[in-house]
Every structure is written in structure tokens, then in C-alpha cells.
Amino acid sequence: MSVRMELHKIIISEMQEQQIIMLKEVDGERTFPIVIGSPEAMAISRRLNGERPPRPMTHDLLANVIEALGGNIEQIEINDLENHTFFARIHIRRNGTMHEVDSRPSDAIALGIATQVPIFVAEHVLDEVC
Numbered sequence: 001m002s003v004r005m006e007l008h009k010i011i012i013s014e015m016q017e018q019q020i021i022m023l024k025e026v027d028g029e030r031t032f033p034i035v036i037g038s039p040e041a042m043a044i045s046r047r048l049n050g051e052r053p054p055r056p057m058t059h060d061l062l063a064n065v066i067e068a069l070g071g072n073i074e075q076i077e078i079n080d081l082e083n084h085t086f087f088a089r090i091h092i093r094r095n096g097t098m099h100e101v102d103s104r105p106s107d108a109i110a111l112g113i114a115t116q117v118p119i120f121v122a123e124h125v126l127d128e129v130c
Contacts, residue, residue: 002120012041032129036106043110059110070094076112077120078105
């Protein structure tokens with residue numbers, strides 16, 4: 001079982017290489033941080049601020065490739081946590097078939113923000129972090 005989450009805030013520090021995104025339960029109060037790299041944090045931040053680069057960035061490119069191949073990103077799911085490392089899956093529907101693609105959560109969330117798809121977190125992951 002998975003819980004719908006939303007990007008609550010992004011914390012960018014120019015003094016550190018790693019940045020933080022906070023996810024919050026849509027119909028609840030649980031929140032938790034995920035540490036991500038600066039490029040992903042900047043991509044997410046630019047998208048949230050409505051900034052459109054003149055050429056596609058990596059996450060835009062991936063979304064464009066998926067669409068060009070007839071796929072539709074339906075959701076992002078953070079599905080596991082092992083040794084303090086989160087794992088995610090991008091759920092893509094193509095020709096009526098659902099495909100789940102392994103991803104780092106930061107890339108999946110950046111792609112999800114770029115394509116405005118819902119973010120889910122597995123209940124057992126929330127149990128561990130909240």
C-alpha cells in the first residue's frame with residue numbers, strides 16, 4: 001500500500017553539496033526529508049518556480065523520450081529504504097501495459113515535477129522514517 005505525498009519544500013544550501021527535499025502526506029501530517037544532489041535540487045527548484053530553460057534539461061529530455069515512444073508517466077513511487085538509501089520506481093503506461101522503472105528518488109521526483117504526476121510513498125517506508 002502506498003500513500004499520496006506532495007513536495008512540501010525544498011531546502012537549497014549553497015554551502016553544501018547535498019540538498020534536502022521534504023515530502024508531506026497529502027491527507028495527513030507525516031513528513032520526511034530526502035537528501036538529494038545539487039543538480040536535482042536545482043532542476044526541481046527551477047520547475048517549481050516556473051522557469052523554462054531554452055533547451056530541455058535531463059528530466060525534460062527523459063519525459064520527452066517517454067512521450068515520443070508512446071508512454072505516459074502515471075506516478076512516481078518511493079518504494080523502499082535500505083541502509084539509509086531510498087529507492088523509487090517510475091510507473092509508465094505504454095500500449096496498455098504498466099512498466100516500472102527503477103530510479104533514484106531525486107531523479108524520479110524531478111521527473112514527476114516536470115510532468116506533474118503524483119508522488120507516492122510505500123507505507124512501510126513511511127513507517128521507518130516517521
